[in-house]
Amino acid sequence: MPSDCISFQDSGYFTPLIVDYLNQKETLKPLYKRFPTLENFKLQLEEKQANYSHGSRSVLVNSLLKQYEEVDASKDTLQNIQLLNKENTFTITTGHQLNLFTGPLYFLYKIVSTINLSKELKAAYPQYNFVPVYWMATEDHDFEEINYFNFRNKKIKWPRESAGPVGRLSTEGLDAVLEVFSKELGPGNNAEWLKSLFKKAYLEHDNLADATRYLANAIFGQEGLVIIDADRPELKSLFIPHVKEELTSQVSHHKVAETAEHLSDYNIQVNPREINLFYIEDNLRERIILKDGVYYINNTELQFTETEFLNVLESNPEKFSPNVIMRPLYQEVILPNLCYIGGGGEIAYWLELKSFFEVSNVTFPILLLRNSVLLATQKQADKLDKLGLTWADMFSKQQDLLNRKVQGFSEFQLDFSSQKEFLKKQFEKLSEIAAKTDASFTGAVKAQELKQVKGLENLEKRLLKAEKRRHTDELERITLLQNELFPGRSLQERKANFSEFYLEFDGRLLPDLFSHLKPLEQEFNVVVL
Template sequence: MNVVQEPLQSGQPLAESYLSDFQAVEHLFGGHPAEEGSWSARLQWLDRTEHLRAGRRELVQRLRQYNERFNPNPAVTKSLSKLGQPGTVVIVGGQQSGLFTGPLLVIYKAITIIKAAERASKQLGRDVVPVFWIAGEDHDWDEVDHTYVLSPELEVSRIRIPREDGRRGSVSYTVVKAEEWERAVRDLDQLLPDSEFKADLLGQLRDALSVSASLTEAFARLLGTWFGKYGLVLLDSADPTLRRLEVPMFEAMIRSNDELESAYHAASRDITSLGYRPQAEVAEGGANLFYIAEGERLLLFKRGDVYTDRKGLVAFSREALIAELHRHPERFSNNVLTRPLMQDYLLPVLGSVLGNGEIAYWGLTGKAFELLELRMPLLLPRMSFTIMDDTTQKHMDKYSLSWEDVIDHTAFTRIKADWLAKQDKLQLDAQFAEMKRAFAGLYDPLIEQLGQVEKGLIKLGNTNKTKIIEQMDFLQVRVKEAMERSNEAGLRHFDRIEFTLFPQHKPQERVFNIYAYLNRYGIDWIDRLMEVPYEMMGQHRMVYA
């Protein structure tokens, strides 16, 4: 693989500042991975505060149970044995459990976690274990129930498993039936072109799905298939066996809930004062915790001394909520602002691998970490790639297109239109324009003369003129369509470039699924991606496959 660095703006100004102008936002985050001594300082703090986190023995026991079911690789067993030893730390990152693992960025995040752990271990001379935090407790089904591939007809095609009941239950507890899995695999089969790898690839997928009751279980099994050999430990945030370990942190969040809310609001004001837009709204009276009642994940708010949801389905005093926590910890769940705190309590986190949007979210949590006597870990940008296949590269070379030409949709559309215009050797647009001008030059004086016969003829003449020009316009449009048909091959080349690199006008990694690339390059293609050198600051790179 040939790998070349190419710029790609994330659209997240706060994250961009974190990467390139850290001093301007340092007070929101704390340490920075590129700062000298930041890694050893974080490690020393973790060593001093071992007693403030969940017990290692119990944590490893529960992670071992989970990974034996979904990620049973000897390398994972070795990682868990290391994690059980005092002094071992982790690099962690996470994502929602999307269909067929969701967009490519999930794969890149797993790779980054593993590579960052390897680098940190060598740098610090300490065992560093890679951990993938599966956000199975999330309930937004619409975000995870689909994935996209590019069809042979150059259509960005969606494969989806719908959930009809509309309940807001956690993804890990939403059952996917066998016929729904099979329908999704058939859709994938139809969209992927035939290749030497296709039969084995789909067979492997069907094997994983046949023993998976949910998107999360399938997600875990697929990640385990590809990354278990590298020692990647999987953790499902909805795993009820972990909730008992999390009780002390949930209780601390509840007892300090008013102060936590104030901390989030203060951070939001700080971000706004710097000229950035907060990545998440800090709701007034928000408890920043979910309670699960009859399978629904309810966001809690404070109404006076009562914790309740928007619809008033549940209601607890503070002490009653804490009592409920101790009786039924499995009914409690974090939101986007408390998840970083729980992660830091549960695991000895050296660094957290995040996308740019997540970095912006974490900017809201710095004061909350301090309030609970925690420290924000080092934030490590996820590695970012765009895969350039040889056909797309040939098309770009043919039309002398650069990466800069393609990343700007407006500019690319203009280049495409200019190319089509140059194919018009007869200069038809100019001829039509001249014909309309000449027609108006002849017709307008006649209309004025008709007014001398009868004033009503002026209006009739103008109406007649408009209809004639409309007919000319109609003919011009039909000629343009004919031009497009005669240059269809070239236009499809432009479409392939855009749809391959920026489907739906978004970076490729945020839309397309890994299976199209495994189908084209082989099941071991992920292993070849693992050979790409680690880039700590996550600069975007082109991978010429």
């Protein structure tokens, strides 16, 4: 069996910023406090314990208990909520949008990483408690990003309009989506389970937040996962001082802009606005704009003086919604959190925030890149063996992979490097002679060198094509296998939905993920089902 993991750095699917973070490059160390190692978690929890009040714990627990009143929660989940009252309890958190039917596969990987890390920390530090938390992005308003999922390369879409925070969005119309999905699933016990799960989540709950909570709880509740919807007045009340500071001083803009300068060699993830807050109502989520001392709500007639707006904040904190810059701070204010687990894009924008956290007197969490997984069948693994490939080969760009395999199949060298080197030396001698004559002869020598090199390159390409024709069958099998594992030449985890694999592999998917995913090892896992 080929190797079943590959380092994130060697996978070719992470940006230079994330690769440098994983390699702990010196220039990036000022942007985070502690790298994710088992030893560093002890220091992190000591700092967080000193910087998180018991009053915040009480508000958090009471809010969670309200949110779970209508949820059939497991004993472990309810116990974890109560444990949050204790000073020796901390959270490990991941967040995700309210994608229809979980969206892409990495929704599962984020949560499995969070649960597994919580277990690993409990084993290492048994005198403390670690609660896995899924933060639902209920206040997002980009509906087009979440209103579909892919099933067997077909897009299952919820065709409707949306305004305002998606968590408050009515689930009306999802019965039609279930009808389409059911036809694609076909008959069988696993298909019936998936249909039932979709129906109970989306047809028996009134809004998208409640539906997503049901769905995540049905999949992960037995593991003690705690699901939080932070679009709640009682939780927003804990954040009032930071919202007030943002409205009156715009600290986040200044601090994050400074950090962005430090990241000028990279493509930074987000740029701060002057005020990094939205104003929200059920069908409204619009930017807050400060102009000449007046606060305007973008694309509306609403406007407030500073005194009026601060009064609204005190009486209705739920009307203020953090954007991508402020949301991490909100999370760390209301949770006794040690670590945020996210994808490469998320870690990239968190790396812009440390100085903002420091000036806000909030502990900056450990940042951990979530586990990534390539799911394969035993049949695909057998094909890989027969073709003489490794899993690392599968991560290569397709043309590079095929060219390497043709070279391996061939009985002779397809690379003309030695001939090019010989040619180079010959023309170096000719150039020495030309230098003793006139400029026109020097130019003629250079032109002839370029012509000869170009000719060799063309012959090299023609020879490669000829060899590819000789090995068409093998190359087609390699191409087909890679396309199966990397749909659309992209990562499977960004395209496929968990239902495809549940349908075929019944109850094996989650147990296999829990047994294979080791969050602190930072490797791209291949899981053969």
